[in-house]
Amino acid sequence: MRPISRAVLRPYVCPTCRHGITAGRRQFASKSDSPDLYDVVCVGGGPAGLGLLAALRASPITSKLKVALIETQDLRKAKAWDLEPNQFSNRCSSLTPSTVAFLRSIGAYDKLDVSRVQEYQDMQVWDGQTGSRISFDWSMETSPFEDMRTVATMTENANLVRALLRRIADSGDENLSLFSNSTVASIENGSDLKPDGPDLSAWPIVTVKPTGPAAETEPPKRIAARLLVGADGINSPVRTFADIPTQGWDYGRHGIVATLALAEPATAPFPASKRTAYQRFLPALGGPIALLPLPNNHATLVWSTTPEHAAYLKSLPTPAFLAMVNAAFRLDMTDLTYMMGMQSSSSDSTPSHQDELAWRVQHTPLPAQVPPPATGVQTGTVASFPLRFRHAAQYVSPRVALVGDAAHVIHPLAGQGLNLGQADVASLSKTIQYAVSHGMDIGDLLALERYSSERYLPNAKIGGACDLLHKMYNVPGEGPVAWARSLGLGVVDRLPFVKSFLMKNAEGY
């Protein structure tokens, strides 16, 4: 879709001037030597880009398309990625059932190392200010005699990337070029190869430059794309080339991640395979803290808070950091705010974070849903990243499509980011299949608009809902907002059909 402003203007502008309006980009013709022609060139080898490639290779309709993928990192390393069974990467994602279904349908889910993947069947969410609580599970949809249905599946991103790479490798290397360790040096328009060749003046030509040691010996390659897919993240060069603006803001929050080891739960879960994810909103500290289960009593931490708190938490020694994490699930806002300002000192005269927590927790009534205490942090896994909201003005442009973070970046509080990217990729690959089977040019707007009309609103809806939750749970104190959100949460928790509707929405059913 072109910008609405242009579409609206069009009828009012005379044909000669209209040309100037729509042809605002790509004015630079390039050298006339003919580039290699590809049907799909995907910039970015993250879960979205690799998912698209795997989906295209898996479908009999699109498996003959000539495809290329350009990735800055070393894909061979990503394919050989391995960790000790009890070590977990700190970059984890929760896959919704619809993402899992997509990954199964393209034959990639089987390539995951399942021993490193953890399903969970219950999710406890509560408000640290008011204590109001909601629990997400499928018990209202299933009978007590069935196995509990999975709410989501935790996996390390590296495990997923490796699975997708394995799936792509299984499809053979015919019509496939993986430009690993390579950057996009430039994207520009092609030129008319008259009289011996086609007119490529509307085709994007990507100049691929090897990085690292190969940069000296290997010359840059020029490849032409029938469809150029931007899976290249928040600062997408493809989006810049297509001149697509983005709207959005920075939340002024950082997400802290870490891989934690948990104590044995005080009461064994029932049924024994049941796992629970925990999320507590901390309005006074700027965002929620979440603990998502990994195998063998491990969990991944995502704590959204202000940059100052994030810097403070990262500076703490491990025992103090663990005390803060445990405190964040247990203590009330006043105690937590106090502990956030404590000097961390090794001297015996000042009380340590652990002592402070031990003393304060005796005087705090604990709700039933508190997670088991975190007992260890895996070395080197504490990290933080800024939280942002971005939404591209459009997802498609002639011969360009954006997927994943290049199109939208949302608040991580619902764990939807990667899932939206996979839904994009599922939709785009279906769009390409439809176009190929109906003789359409897969780079043509008429083909691509199916993708953007399918994905734009759902992404805006989920992104907007996360933004709204973030804002509601950032109002500290016992004011009307806190009262209203508690009432809302309580009502939703007691109305199974509303909750089930929300869960289905969140999980892409």
Added chain:
Amino acid sequence: MASLRPRTLPLSVRALRSTIRSTRPSLNHFLSAPASAPSTQTHPTRAHSTSSVSADELSHFSSLASSWWDPMGPSRILHLMNPLRHEFIASCLAEGTPSPDPTSSTATLNYLDVGCGGGIFAESLARTIPLDPTAPAPTPTLAASMTAIDPSTDLIQMAREHARLDPTVDSHLRTGRFKYLNTTLEDVLAGNANTSTPASTPPNPSSEVKPTPPQYDIVTLFEVLEHIDPKTSTPLSFLTNCLRALKPGGWLIGSTISRTLPSFILNQVIAEAPWPIGVVPRGTHEWSKFVNPDEVKGWLQEGLMRAADTGVSKGGSAIAEGMRWKCVGAVYVPGIGWKMVPGSEDWGNYFWAVRKGV
């Protein structure tokens, strides 16, 4: 006659208001020679009007040519309909093909698109021709070659220019598997146009007289019938000529609009209502020229018999009785798009197909 197709389209009212006063072309376009080459108009059997393309029609096409391929332009609704044409053809071929081995998935069928205009359908079908002729066909349309004809020089020129934007289609143009010919159906039948077997020679404007008329597996006729001017031609003679171009077992496939009360309300009253309700410029459609499915069926029955006529024998009515006839309606819903709706033939747009007996 795709040069006529925009007539069936909702046009962007304001953008095109200046162009719609021109008379829309009619079937005599097909039956007469292109304006630029009146000397080719020599077919001895042609008994219809020989009126040439009028100046305001030509200027009308020139003005449309620039927006023909604009996905947001006046031809948008037609672009959106194009995938349905592929699906309808696939549904016809599922019932039988003229190819010797019906189970084979090799691309073997030779297509003729009559009235290709800017090439919306012709180019999309040419894109499905495999670059390697021995490779399995990528789509159920099984196209091995496409010949697209239109009498408008401007539109053929524009179609050729647009085809160069796709390297695959461009390569088919170069090998001759895909051809745009600025000619009429009659000249194709007479062998006056270059209709040599596909893939043998590149398109060549010089007239190459062939002793036998060309034989195509599929002849397509999308959004053409409703533009026939009853004063200068008849749908019957035109359809008969289309059937003559077909191989035994081949399909003649088209789409048009029926002349019924719902179609009058939809196409004349609502679609051509003043802005902002209407999406079609006033005067785009001439409801009286629309044709109903049973009329098409009748003409085709008669046409099949006439097409079977040879110098020595007459085609009998048995040919018409055993005719395989398909017809399905298509409905455009704003915001959703085109959908095939069986039984909606009388509401407006519909697809039809007939198979020539083996």
